[in-house]
Amino acid sequence: MPAEILRVEGLRKEFPGVVALDGVDFSLKQGEVHVLLGENGAGKSTLVKILSGAYRPDAGVIQVDGKPAQIKGTTDAQRLGIATIYQEFNLVPQLSVAENLLLGRPPRRLGLVDVRRMRTQARELLERVGLRIDPQAKVGTLGIARMQMVEIAKALCLNARILIMDEPTAVLTTDEVERLFAIVRQLREQGVAVIFITHKLEEIPQVGDRVTVLRDGRSVGEVPATADQDELVRLMVGRPIDQQYPRRSQPPGEPLLKVRGLTRAGGFADVSFVVRAGEVVGLAGLIGAGRTEVARAVFGADRYDSGEVSVNGERLPPGDVHAAMEAGLGLVPEDRKGQGLVLGADVAENLGLVTLGRFTHAGFVDRAGRRKAAGDMAGQLGVRMxxxxxxxxxxxxxxxxxxxxxxxxxxxxxxxxLDEPTRGIDVGAKVEIYQLINSLTASGHAVLIISSDLPEVIGMSDRILVMARGRLVGEVPAREATQDLVMALAVADVEDARVEK
Ligand SMILES: Nc1ncnc2c1ncn2[C@@H]1O[C@H](COP(=O)(O)OP(=O)(O)OP(=O)(O)O)[C@@H](O)[C@H]1O
Ligand SMILES: [Mg+2]
Structure with a gap:
């Protein structure tokens, strides 16, 4: 029997207006991967933050190696051998990869930071996670997936006994997930205990040993990682989910979005497609295939060298987000923290950010109307607040x-x-979002969905466009699409992949 390395009993944490943890029990053995599962807002990250010293609990006991442990801050956590990969990145975008990796403990020589050794050490760490990037690159210039791999490399260099990963795979594609799992298995062999958080149920049997389910801040069950998905969903949501992809197709109408020959040197080339009224079109591909770049260029957030974009027959000026929005184009970005939210503002204000015009009459803002619309939407999506x-x-x-x-x-x-719309969203709430997408298309809107979750793209789209290395390499109607077919197109070399009619 492997020794119990961590035990938590009756853990409680209250925030103004919310009980985040309401008596959580949890145990972790040496060399096990213990999955924490629960709906959005169930308390997973709060538990993680208590274990890593970011929050103090209101009540409860934490034992490490059978002895009561006080985790008053991050140094206590480090001393106990606990390293954490947070859900929100903790990287400093202005610093280089090497500086981020060795933040706080850079190698020194004669009292000065030894820059050469820092680069070598950084390179070794990056190799461990199979990431080929320049250690001198600024973190802010990396895509979100690469940032996550840097975050993982950073935690690995702490040589922790307990490694906590809060949704590490949310922003990774299949390849990178595989690489991460290989690393996790290797750590488990070495006796490291891992707490692993994910909303992707199919990952659980691949990487986990045991699962603890949290619901409303309480632990409601502990099952082996081989438990079937229905059982996990029932524990998590409290009811079964019958239809995961409730797609209803209708005959497509007029083309609403037309993209012709969109090209940007070093980014993407000759990208052409249309999305018609009533349609959901999926855009699949590996990370780095250029999907987000194309989406941002179409929306006017980035420039392009040539090609054209029109919405509703109206040609959009390149690089002009306001014109795009006026014309009726919207983009849900993949990087919600950087581009999607005003973090210091409240839920109602954030929900109202792009609808302000609709609730302004003769110069007066209809606050009550706006608040009601925000409240209804929050209710529909089940925002826990x-x-x-x-x-x-x-x-x-x-x-x-x-x-x-x-x-x-x-x-x-x-x-x-929608760029990765359901990243980090629990299984129940996903279905609500799919239903809202369906009601948009049913009323004649057009939706382009970028997702690395293949079952989702296939389940929700009428047609799937596949990108590889900055080009469209294939188009598959949803009824013919399988994960294998889409993947085969996505990894095929641009040279021998032909755009199918
Ligand atoms: N600093 C804070 N102030 C106020 N409320 C907070 C704070 N941190 C967390 N909460 C609340 O505590 C509850 C639990 O949040 P937590 O982040 O632990 O959820 P989670 O299980 O990690 O969810 P997700 O899957 O969405 O990441 C939520 O209702 C959240 O709004
Ligand atoms: Mg969380």
Whole structure:
């Protein structure tokens, strides 16, 4: 029997208006991967933050190696051998990869930071996670997936005995997830205990040993990682979910979004497609295939060298987000923290950010109307909050994502581009979002959905466009699409992949 390395009993944590943890029991053995599962706002990250010393609990006991442990701050956690990969990145965007990796403990020579050794050490760490990037690159310039791999490398260099990973796979694609799992298995062999949080149920049997389910701040069950998905969902949500992808197709109408020959040197080339009224079109591909770049260029957030974009027959000036929004285009960005939310503002304000015009009459803002619309949307998406006045900063990760999506769903843009819309969203809330997407298309809107979750793209789209290395390499109607087919197109070399008719 492997020794119990960590035990938590009756852990409680209250925030103004919310009981985040209401008596959590949890135990972790040496060399096990213990999955923490629960709906958005169930208390997973709060538990993690207590164990890593970011929050103090209101009540409860924490034992490490059978002895009561006081974790008053991050140094206590480090001393106990606990390292954490947070759900929100803790990287400093202005610093280089090497500086971020060795933040706080850079190698020194004669009292000065030894820059050469720092780079070598950084390179070794990056190799461990299979990330080929320049250690001198600024972290802020990396995509979100690469940032996550840096975050993982950073935690690994602490040589922790307990490694906590809060949704490490949310922003990774299949390849990177595989690499991460290989690392996790290797750590487990070495006796490291891992707490692993994910909303992707299929990952649980691949990487986990045991699962603890949290619901409303309480531990409601502990099952082996081989438990079937229905059982996990029932424990988590309290009811079964019958239809995961409730897609209803209708005959497509007029083309609403037309993209022709969109090209940017070093980014993407000759990208052409249309999205018609009533359609959901999926955009699949590996990370780095250029999907987000194309979406941002179409929306006017980034420039392009040539090509054209039109919405509703009206040609958009390049690089002009305001014109795009005026024309009825919306974009839910993949990086919610950087681009989607005003963290210091409350839920109602964030939900109202793009609908302000609709609730302004003769120069007066109809606050009550706006608040009611925000409240209805928050209710529909099941945003877990103390009220519409809660600061978005203090919402759980998944609930923040719901607010970003809700804001754009409320805007009722004629053409909505969703970049990884359900990242970090629990299984129950996903279905609500799918239903809202369906009601948009049913009323004649067009939706382009970028997702690394293949079952989701296949389940929710009428057609799937596949990108690889900056080009469109294939188009598959949903009824013919399988994960294997889409993946095969996504990894095929641009040279021998032909755009199918
Ligand atoms: N600093 C804070 N101030 C106020 N409320 C907070 C704070 N941190 C967390 N909460 C609340 O505590 C509850 C639990 O949040 P937590 O982040 O632990 O959820 P989670 O299980 O990690 O969810 P997700 O899957 O969405 O990441 C939520 O209702 C959240 O709004
Ligand atoms: Mg969380």
């Amino acid at each position: 103390s009220g519409l006045g809660q600061e978005v900063r203090t919402l759980s990760g998944g609930n923040q994502q719901k607010v970003v999506i809700g804001k754009w769903l409320l805007a009722e843009a004629g053409v909505l581009i």
